[in-house]
Amino acid sequence: MTDEGDIPADHPRHDSLVTRHRIEAGVDAGITSRQGLIAEGRGEAFDYLLGEETIPSADAAERAAAAQLLLADHPVLSVNGNAAALVPDELVDLAEVVGADLEVNLFNRTPERMEAIAEHLRDHGATTVKGLEADERIPGLEHERAKVDAEGIHDADVVLVPLEDGDRAEALAEMGKVEIVIDLNPLSRSPRTAAIPVIDNILRAIPNITAHARALESAAREELQHIVDDFDREWALDQAEARIRAGGE
Ligand code: PTJ
Numbered sequence: 440m441t442d443e444g445d446i447p448a449d450h451p452r453h454d455s456l457v458t459r460h461r462i463e464a465g466v467d468a469g470i471t472s473r474q475g476l477i478a479e480g481r482g483e484a485f486d487y488l489l490g491e492e493t494i495p496s497a498d499a500a501e502r503a504a505a506a507q508l509l510l511a512d513h514p515v516l517s518v519n520g521n522a523a524a525l526v527p528d529e530l531v532d533l534a535e536v537v538g539a540d541l542e543v544n545l546f547n548r549t550p551e552r553m554e555a556i557a558e559h560l561r562d563h564g565a566t567t568v569k570g571l572e573a574d575e576r577i578p579g580l581e582h583e584r585a586k587v588d589a590e591g592i593h594d595a596d597v598v599l600v601p602l603e604d605g606d607r608a609e610a611l612a613e614m615g616k617v618e619i620v621i622d623l624n625p626l627s628r629s630p631r632t633a634a635i636p637v638i639d640n641i642l643r644a645i646p647n648i649t650a651h652a653r654a655l656e657s658a659a660r661e662e663l664q665h666i667v668d669d670f671d672r673e674w675a676l677d678q679a680e681a682r683i684r685a686g687g688e
Pocket residue numbers: 458471472474475476477478479480481482483485519520521525544545546547548602603604605621622623624627639640641642
């Protein structure tokens with residue numbers, strides 16, 4: 440495996456090589472699951488067709504996501520094995536800017552991976568990492584996948600879930616959570632369930648949500664609410680699908 444620093448900044452596939460490298464390193468470190476490699480491959484294909492850039496509708500979704508997180512009483516950023524490997528610094532930054540909790544929440548939950556991810560986030564500057572208490576459940580899901588913290592996702596009003604599986608996205612929405620889903624596949628059930636579907640690579644999406652949140656930090660609640668209300672989720676999903684079907688044109 441090459442070092443991330445060995446990948447030339449001007450390489451035409453720079454971002455995709457960095458992504459692969461981080462996921463590979465994540466698997467080696469016991470952070471990312473082997474299924475995470477498959478998820479990465481699927482995401483890469485969609486990103487290629489999107490032109491490997493944040494399209495205008497995704498930028499609008501990221502701005503709405505920032506406004507929604509700033510409006511929230513208790514926002515939580517859910518972190519899985521792919522997100523932790525790809526954007527640990529960026530997640531810690533976003534949590535700080537919008538005052539959100541970070542909670543490790545895994546599809547393939549094992550105590551070892553839970554610990555490894557929490558440790559990894561702390562190494563990247565997180566002070567508090569939730570998810571390890573697991574003293575509440577998401578109704579309608581089987582035991583392991585349902586575990587959440589009572590003081591974390593269970594109590595949250597707004598949850599950002601990157602690369603989530605459809606069942607859990609639906610179960611969280613049924614609990615009345617406002618969901619922001621980051622997923623490169625606009626046809627996937629999770630973004631289709633989300634109040635704010637962000638069809639973009641998590642590598643670009645998280646820093647851009649943070650940049651929007653910084654710009655909106657001192658905006659009035661009415662303005663933030665207006666940005667959220669103005670966002671059209673169907674339009675954003677359709678724009679991404681059209682871009683993909685046109686092959687990045
Ligand atoms: O760490 P765990 O145990 O919680 O498991 C995480 C994965 C991602 C393995 C698990 O949630 C899973 O199996 O997810 P799926 O059903 O494979 O869905 C992953 C989705 O993420 C797919 O629709 C991909 O297109 C999308 N995706 C992959 N890489 C990225 C992405 N979306 C945004 N940015 C990416 N870098």
